[in-house]
Amino acid sequence: MKADIDAIYAKGIRLSPEAYDFLDTAAISAAVLEKLIANAGNEPIISKETIESLIAQEEKIPVEPVIIARAPSFKPIAKEYSSDFRVLEGSDLSGKSNCTGKIDDFVGHFRNRFERIQKVLRSRLSENSVVPTNKLKATQGDKVRLIAIVTEKRVTKKGNILLDVEDEEGNAKVVIMKDTAGFKACSKLMLDDIVAFDGKNADELFISDTITWPEIPLMRKQKRTEKDIAIVYLSDLHFGSKKFLENDFSNLITWLNGAGERQDLAGKVKYIIVGGDVVDGIGIYPEQEKELAVKDIYKQYEMFDEAISKLPDYIEVIVGPGNHDAVRRADPQPPIPTDLIHTDVTLVGSPSQIEIEGLRHLVYHGTSLDSIIAGMTGLSYSKPEDAMLELIRRRHLSPIYGDNLIVPESHDYMVMDVEPDIVHMGHVHKNGYMMYRGTLLINSGTFQDRTDYQVKMGHVPTPGMVPILEGKSGKLNVLDARNGKVNSITFSA
Template sequence: MRDQLLSFFTEKGTLVEPEVMEHILSEEDPIQFAESIYSNLEAKPLVLTMEDIIKVESIVRDVAQEHKAEKESKEIKSSSGRGKVSVKAKDFNSEVKIKKDITGNSTCEGTIKDFQKYFKHRFQTLGMMIRRRREIGGCIDISRARKKATQMRFVCIVNSVRDTKSGHKIIEVEDETDVASVLVTDSAIGGENIVPDEVIGIIGKSWRQDLIIAERIVRPDIPDRRGFEGCDDPISVAFVSDTHVGSNTFMQEKWDKFMAWMNNGDEISSSIKYIVIPGDVVDGIGIYPRQEEELSIHNIYEQYEEFVRLLQDIPDHVQIIICPGNHDAVRPAEPQPALPSNIRKLFPSEVIFAGNPSTMTLHGVEVLVYHGKSIDDFVGTVPSLTYENPLESMREMLKKRHLAPTYGAKTPIAPESRDHLVIDTVPDIFVTGHVHWVGVDEYNGVRLVNASTWQSQTSYQKMRNIDPIPAMVPIINLQTGRARIKEF
């Protein structure tokens, strides 16, 4: 088999690193895997490296899984004596489990003790994740590290970040034993995008008594996973965010087209078993200055009643799951509980409500739902991040294993006894809304989704030069992980 692979790549004019060869040989069908990898490379390299493999491997495995699902579907059809058998989402029962949600579990009173518990839980939880990483092995606390003249490793929380005149960063950090000043130069590995209050590991050395020079910044990050562990059934989830019902910029005509498509029975629409709504279902009242001038419905209850009416055209077999956002009738501080009972009673009993953020499983596939308010903080803190591509901010959340690391910025956070914004389990799908953009991508095996809006540009957005991408529905196949976006 090794000779066959060498012949294959020789014909393509490509050399192969030994590590890559062993990786391909470990596959069930090495030749087919090599052909798939090569065909999905954007540029044909002179030397095929593991970096090339990692870039396209998840795509290859998703395609293979789709082919497998298609094959099984054809086998089902051929086994029937009556010709074509159409398997649709309505043929399956919904399977929803809310795994993590603040609703009914809030203990926050806003005391000093609450703040102490909140940050202690954050530091200990994320610190434990970092200490599991091989490169930070043997770390000690800051008070002991400062006495070492050789290389040191410790875990800390960032108090502040400031830029130096030479373009480097000085970060003030602390743990439970001491504080320290750390110089993070441009050459420090992982030294980009440091934000206040995130928990990091530092590998460095003492330069003088009051300064440590960082050689490497270690984050909790999520592990790199191969492929997509989907469910057995050929069903999909659609993400519909930021409808902003009650605003005079709500796009009724586009919504009507969406509802017509949901009922037309084509292959994609008939596969949708779940619709997840990551917040801002209504425009709310008094959310921003002079908002009343752009409202078509001035009563919060009537806004929700209108939203309920809009949901009536969704087919009965589709399970609807609603989480709140910063425009909804819940406390502004995150984590936000589910919509209150006086609002929930307006909806059909079949609708499921969860908090923001919340972690749930749909047919066994784990989905992290977060409205995305902290994207404002990431864009305002990290120069390389923009509203035009919120998926990059979402990657930072996964790397930091925290949805809103910076306390006291634009995202209000309630100091609960536990930090519910820590990403303690790795989801299969991570979805946000908030910024009225749309996109799908992948990071270390996790599908990233930003879920558009149903509101055209407001005067507030014009003032901030925000150009929304409305009336788009991201859809993820829960069996294969394939993502697509439907435009209306």
């Protein structure tokens, strides 16, 4: 930075052209600047290499993971059970990307999304028959239902809402009068949303008073497992970051080995799902190298492998990618390559659906939460479960096209065809839980301490909090890995 160069020149120290260029674009810490000035007498002209080696000396050297000792009294029940889980065929992008980047891809992608969400909406009860846009005129004021995607939304002078909508047959203008039930629901309606409008056609306008979301329409009983097992939900570990909370993660592994409170619960843990951002990655954002303790992507994954190898061997680990992992950034993301993770884990894409002991899990890193939180009033990073609910309402994991990077695959992997029992996301580094009509929503937080960026944005993460679901009772617990305490979560009925 210019200020650093000025400070160096003020001391009469000279820089090589490469060193000058380096300092012109990179910021160095106060400690490095101090050392550079102190050591200047050894070198008539400071080289770029000297600056780089000073920076390297300042980097935190990763501490060897703590040796985990299995508690002798630990008799884990999970060891007695064989595992029962499967990744649902076609639910994730495992070697099936067929997008060529042509315009036809977008058309096919949206058609696929529309057809599948329409199918969900058609299964919803209505007294009114579904009519496509090109047949509306013939309905002569009958009460009908229109299923369409919103392409434009505005408020009229009279305070009503006017929408441009499209379906496979054409387009229409929909008016939702204020003081109707539909008007209130309309406040949440965003561009690209696919919903059902009930109403009547009047000349060039379709007057609607009711909006139906695809969502989870009915209250269901929370699904339970037969076996007395537990599932741990993790995400956003960020191995390799200077802010990775190594001690807290070691505490978690120690606890899973039965050396802590609630041995009964630790002994039930049969599955761990890691929902992405396993490592901090490299080159994810400008000047990230300053935040990295380990700048080699292979070594970052080695650290993860090292930690996972300390787990009891009866625990199944399922790992999906996030936007910091070494796969394409755009959703849907393929699994992390097998040459990066060498421990015996199951690698899945994001999103993916995994049935564990009969519980259908929808696992998605949660990258699109950024755009839905930014795009809808009332949502915030402090309550990620509310944003997750908005995705479920739309039965789509990334409804706003363009705000979150999407590769338009011919099959839209972000559509939720079936109602999941558990939806697991991460990405926002804030734990959040909700029981919604029998579906459990979990945001599993992080093991990365608050970053400078988060300080700047006023975002307060919740590191080291680990949600653990007991399958048989349906109880959700949270282990605080910083102090080993376990608390249970209660949901209002």
